[in-house]
Amino acid sequence: MSTPDQGPQDQHEDAQAPGAPAVGAVEPDVTVVVPVYDAMPYLVELLDSLVAQDLAPERLQVVMVDDGSTDDGPQTLDRYAAEHPPIEVVHQENAGWPGPPRNHGLDLARGRYVFFADSDDRLGPEALRRMVEFADEHGSDIVLPKLVGLGGRGIGAPLAADNLVDVDPELVMPSLGPIKLFRRSMLLEHGIRFPEEKVRLEDGFVMAQAYYVARRISVLVDYDHYFVRLRDDGQNISMQALDPVGYSWSVGQVADRVRRHDPDPARADRVVSALFRRKCLKMYAPARFAAMPAERRQQWVENHQLVMARHVGDAMVADLGFPFRQRAELVRAGDVEGLLALGRLETDPGYETRATELGWSRRGGLRLVLETTGDDVPGDRLLLLRRRGGPDALRVPLRGPRDRVETTLPATVDLAEGTWDLSVEKAPAESAPKVRVRVDEATAVPDGRGRLEPYRTANGNLSLRAFGPPRRSLALVSPPRRPVPAAITRVAVTPGTLTVRCEVTTDDRTPGLQAQLEALCRDPAARVRPGTVLRRLDGGRWEVEATFEAGDFNSRRSGFFGLWLELTDTRGQVRLRLPSPEAPRTSTRVPGLRADLYTSSHGNLSLRCR
Structure with a gap:
């Protein structure tokens, strides 16, 4: 092991080189590569989280590349390496940027997978095992973990509400950072490496290639895998000032x-x-x-x-x-x-809107009286409800005088779980600034009813909280228009499982298309959402496939399940019932399941669980 003032070339010629496998050594499942430069005291927290991984030591390799640190990080690294066999340390002269140490660590990697981490962050104790097992099960070349902010670090909206087995590169391109699990053979086969020179968006150079050569990209959101820190010393690279020339060149x-x-x-x-x-x-x-x-x-x-x-x-x-x-x-x-x-x-769009009266209608809808003042009040307006952290949106036309209009959000509208902010915008949508609906402190805000609770935010704006899963099978995430029509073309039943395949026809403009097949009944807690694979066929044609396992239904109470296809792109989301290829009322026993597959009287594909 090198000391802080030695490079690898200064070590004794008989010393074991970092990354060189011992005779009879087992190939690790994953290598974690970490560039390190003046990361104390955060470095200790990262090292502790790596030591705490629930992987057997022989299944894990950690390569810590000290990029000429000037704090006591090098001594800390060597101490951890001496006490914990999976940790290997190399010390190099300062390159001034994360790319070279990441490449150095990649050269020393032996794992089937490589995970790039930063020295001031940390991992959840099950993170690496969960990602490796998922990649092994589904043949994923890239796995995007769920990120959580630390120290006030803002994290964008999650890419999906549930784990996704196979996603289009378009969906994940907003995530250009390297904090992901990569199949090492893919990186080697395509010569994917980080730029050696100091450039901004160097991670994007890597990801813009890796996403397109990967055979399968998966997204995991069912566990807090990785915690991204906002350093209180302001030394995050992402916090440094941007140079217009260099940064724009990197975007290009x-x-x-x-x-x-x-x-x-x-x-x-x-x-x-x-x-x-x-x-x-x-x-x-x-x-x-x-x-x-x-x-x-x-x-x-x-x-x-x-x-x-x-x-x-x-x-x-x-x-x-x-x-x-x-x-x-x-x-x-x-x-x-x-x-x-x-x-x-x-x-300042020239007007403002206030909710001066709020209450519940006799039919359970949320009644709003909106008063608008200003020099430039638009004639045609829309009430916009947008869920925080995602593209989900509902638009309701406002009809009535410009200065005062009454509208009711019907009880039949079933918003997806989360916080929904209310704004007013000029029609047509996205043609002018949105104006948040204000609520004065003197205005009475009613208590919640059912799943909805209106409230006044700290900034004096009107928002809604939607609690729990929607009552109905159709959770409202309403785009201005339905993004994708779909039709099922074939149902294949195999012993012990039900495999459903359907063909989706889109408008050939599907930014970030995702698909999820699911079985839904009246009890929202009993819904079944299997891993779903989306494949592009040609043009606007896609194939969606999912397999329902025996355990999905055998442990559930009897009942009737409808089969639905949920489609999401950056414009919104829609759920569609799957029509059956069989004649109405045809029933087929599914081997290994306590269920019959049948066609409803409306011609839709359904399951009857016994």
Whole structure:
């Protein structure tokens, strides 16, 4: 083992090199690669979490690459390596960026899988085992774990509500960080490595290739796998100031790799458009852009013009919603003053809406009286309910005078579990700023009823909490239009299991399409959601497949289950009953299940559990 002031080349020639397997050594299941630079005291917490993994020591390899740390981290690493055999340490001269130490660790890796971690984070004790077992069971080349924030670190909305076995690269492209489980043979076969030079978005260079060469990408959300820290010393790389020239160049490099590796040009356009929106157009958020010096504003606009000239066409801009389409058009025109004016409009759209009366109708709906004031009150408006942390949205037209309108959210609307924020927007949707519905302290907010509880937020806005699973099989996550129609083409029954395959026809514009087959009955707790595989056939045609296992129904009470297909993309979500290929009332015993497969009187595929 090297000491803090030695490089690997200075060790005795007979010493065991880190990463070199001992005679008869078992190949580890997973190698964790960690670049380390001045990470104390957080480093100890990471090391403790690695030691606490519920994997046998011979199944785990940990390669800690000390990148010339100047704190007492090197001594801490050596102490842990001496006490815990899975931990191996190498010390190298400072490269100044995570890419080189990650590549060094990858060169030393022996595991079937590689997991990249950061030295100031930590893992849940079951994280590595769960990811490896899932990848082994489903043949996954990349597994995205569930991330949790530490120290006030913000984590974006989860990519899915349930584990996903096989997802399209478009869905996961927003996650460009390297905190994932990779099949090592895939990385080696395709020569996937991190840039050696100091560049921003270097993780995106890797992921923009890896996602497209992976045979299967999976998402896990059923466990808190990885805890991402916001350091109180401000030393997170992601917190450092961005250089307009270098950062914009890096966005272009990621876009180049997407177009190089994605065989579907239409999907590549959507992925690049979303990348441009997230990484470039965010710079024009009102407060952020207004606070910049004039020279820096001009630099961002000029460098984003270069990105647009190469990667973002007129049709891609036209598909963006407010305010991103307007920002992109102003960037293309080089109109800095126009961007500042747009920011003022976003901040103050010229009107405000207050809920002056709230109550429950006789039929159980939520009754709202909304009063709007201002110099620029739109005529055609929509009440928007959007679930926090996801794309789910419901829009209700507001009909009546501009200054005062009454509307009721019907009791039949069954919102998915979570917090829903209420806003007003100009019709058509996404054409103007959204205005949050305000609630004065003097306005009485009724107690909750059923699954819904209205409340006044700390900022004086109106929101709803929806508790527990929806009562009905159709949880409302209503986009402006149904994103995908579907039709079942075949049902295959195998001994002990029920395998369902259906073909999905889309509008050939399905950003981040996900699919989930499920069996639903009147008891929401008894629903069955098996692992579901989504495969693109051609154009807008997809095949969805899932297998219901014997244990899914044998332990459940008797009853009738309808088979549904849940489809989600970035525009919203829809659930569709699966029509049966058989004549009505035809019944088939499923071997190994306490269930009969039959066709309902409405021609839908159903199960009767005995």
